[in-house]
Amino acid sequence: MLTVALVDRVGSGLWASVSVLYFTYVSGLSLGEVGTLVAAAGAVGIAGAPLGGRLADRFPLTPVLIAVQLLRAVASLALLTTDRYVFLLAFCAVGSLGDRAANVLTKLYATRAAGPDRVRYQAIHRTVANAGWALGGLAAAAALAVGDAAAYQWLLAGDSLSFVGSALLTLRCGEPSSRTRTVITAKDPRPATRPTSxxxxxxxxxxxxxxxxxxxxxxxxxxxxxxxxxxxxxxxxxxxxxxxxxxxxxxxxxxxxxxxxxxxxxxxxxxxxxxxxxxxxxxxxxxxxxxxxxxxxxxxxxxxxxxxxxxxxxxxxxxxxxxxxxxxxxxxxxxxxxxxxxxxxxxxxxxxxxxxxxxxxxxxxxxxxxxxxxxxxxxxxxxxxxxxxxxxxxxxxxxxxx
Missing domain, CATH: 1.20.1250.20 (MFS general substrate transporter like domains)
Structure with a gap:
């Protein structure tokens, strides 16, 4: 999962440092439109955290995380297909929703897999993530030296591919044990007591x-x-x-x-x-x-x-x-x-x-x-x-x- 975090954050570093510039110089949005786009997408993304947590309580964690990574990949790649504001807003909102859900799911995976060593694992995870951000940012800076629209588009494509790579790497991760998900068995058909909300x-x-x-x-x-x-x-x-x-x-x-x-x-x-x-x-x-x-x-x-x-x-x-x-x-x-x-x-x-x-x-x-x-x-x-x-x-x- 640490390799997943590194690949994920390298891609995020590629895009985060140039996203505003992309919408300005490639999509041709005004300052007000860019601000509204970022704010609205962030507001929608807030719902991703509780949604990701609920899904993890009901379904196996690893497939849910893979699905969220692929959702982020599709949302990023979709930005390359249009300059229409309403579609850009929709794709950014979906990507933001996936980002927040992925953060919660990754944290939950570490909690279940690391057990009592979760604090040390989180520290290592955070170190790897910061290194990934730095690598992505440096690569973005080098790419921007070219200064044309193609450079921005390649950076966005790299962000999308990083999510695909993260999903493929997650396939190799085992499902961590969990006392969270409940099922109704044939031996005991009664519904389980609902967990505290x-x-x-x-x-x-x-x-x-x-x-x-x-x-x-x-x-x-x-x-x-x-x-x-x-x-x-x-x-x-x-x-x-x-x-x-x-x-x-x-x-x-x-x-x-x-x-x-x-x-x-x-x-x-x-x-x-x-x-x-x-x-x-x-x-x-x-x-x-x-x-x-x-x-x-x-x-x-x-x-x-x-x-x-x-x-x-x-x-x-x-x-x-x-x-x-x-x-x-x-x-x-x-x-x-x-x-x-x-x-x-x-x-x-x-x-x-x-x-x-x-x-x-x-x-x-x-x-x-x-x-x-x-x-x-x-x-x-x-x-x-x-x-x-x-x-x-x-x-x-x-x-x-x-």
């Missing part, structure tokens, strides 16, 4: 809401740092790609070593305290950079990038473990699907939140870091009783994998 689990829904806030580190690197440097700071704009590279390098180098500090559920919860400190200090460094001058400002922005990257890595470890530990075994797919809404919602709300922070000026970043730090502390208290008592009690269910 995450939509009626107030503690888990509150946890997902707080995790949505903690995922805002993603918006910092995609929107916050670039806009802050370009529009507010006196630092040269060339620092932007360097900080993004620094983020990627740190994740690849440190995600696995840091994962050992969250190897158990109790340890993962305890990491919420240093996570709150990292967010608070990151916001403070961003605020200080506004008055740091031409010499101090680059150092302060670099420090902020390091601190937010540390927050990103700590949160990845925490979120992976707690989202699973808080879910009952008999409804893991449904629960992880609902948790997938946190990251999906952040992708829509994060850019708006960060631009609002920038508009508020230097003190906006202080409020941003402090607000997320408080959310960390709240989540630390929120999950305490649940983890002490264990996940929701669910009646035992006989499961057949045949």
């Amino acid at each position: 995450p939509w009626r689990d107030r503690t888990y829904l509150a946890y997902v809401a707080t995790d949505t806030v903690l995922f805002l580190d993603d918006a910092v690197f995609k929107v916050g740092l670039p806009l802050w440097i370009v529009h507010v700071s006196t630092v040269p704009q060339g620092l932007v790609p360097l900080l993004l590279v620094l983020n990627n390098v740190l994740v690849v180098a440190l995600q696995v070593p840091l994962a050992r500090f969250g190897a158990t559920t109790a340890a993962a919860r305890a990491l919420l305290i240093p996570l709150s400190v990292a967010f608070a200090l990151g916001g403070t460094a961003m605020t200080a950079s506004a008055t740091g001058g031409t010499r101090a400002a680059p150092l302060l922005l670099t420090a902020a990038a390091v601190l937010f990257t540390l927050a990103e890595m700590l949160h990845a470890t925490i979120s992976w473990e707690l989202s699973v530990a808080l879910a009952p075994d008999a409804a893991q797919g449904a629960y992880l699907g609902v948790h997938g809404l946190a990251q999906a919602a952040q992708r829509s709300l994060g850019p708006l939140a960060v631009t609002t922070v920038i508009a508020a000026g230097p003190l906006g970043w202080l409020t941003f870091g402090g607000g997320i730090a408080v959310t960390c502390i709240f989540q630390h208290r929120l999950v305490r009783d649940r983890l002490t008592k264990g996940p929701l009690s669910v009646p035992s269910i006989t499961v057949s994998e045949h």
Whole structure:
């Protein structure tokens, strides 16, 4: 599955870095049309997380993941067939739906296959994924040196082929054991007790809401740092790609070593305290950079990038473990699907939140870091009783994998 992740992310790196340019220069869309296209597709994609989780609870996981990968391949390839806005919107929406579903399904596969080693597996998976993104981005940069429409089209075709390759590699992966799917057997024709629904689990829904806030580190690197440097700071704009590279390098180098500090559920919860400190200090460094001058400002922005990257890595470890530990075994797919809404919602709300922070000026970043730090502390208290008592009690269910 790690090879699947690498192939998948290389293709995503090819497309993510040039998608806006493709719609502008090849499809001929206006700025407003591109913005609406991306926002609408992202909104539709939010539904992919719970849908993928539900499917994984009802059907074997591996075939579902293969089907989703092929759906993504078809959606990407279909973009090459038209320049009509309504069709581009439809194809992007389907692709976004598949992307979010694939993320949840991949996480669920790792949860079932890795068992108690799931935190370390997630760290390795995330490292491989970041390396794939970097390789795809470098290949895209090289291809764009050509500068014609054919280059964009080949990159999109490469993205589509990566999903086909991921599907073929998934065929070689065994079906992980699961206590989630239920069947009615001839010996016992009575319907099995329905698993607990995450939509009626107030503690888990509150946890997902707080995790949505903690995922805002993603918006910092995609929107916050670039806009802050370009529009507010006196630092040269060339620092932007360097900080993004620094983020990627740190994740690849440190995600696995840091994962050992969250190897158990109790340890993962305890990491919420240093996570709150990292967010608070990151916001403070961003605020200080506004008055740091031409010499101090680059150092302060670099420090902020390091601190937010540390927050990103700590949160990845925490979120992976707690989202699973808080879910009952008999409804893991449904629960992880609902948790997938946190990251999906952040992708829509994060850019708006960060631009609002920038508009508020230097003190906006202080409020941003402090607000997320408080959310960390709240989540630390929120999950305490649940983890002490264990996940929701669910009646035992006989499961057949045949």
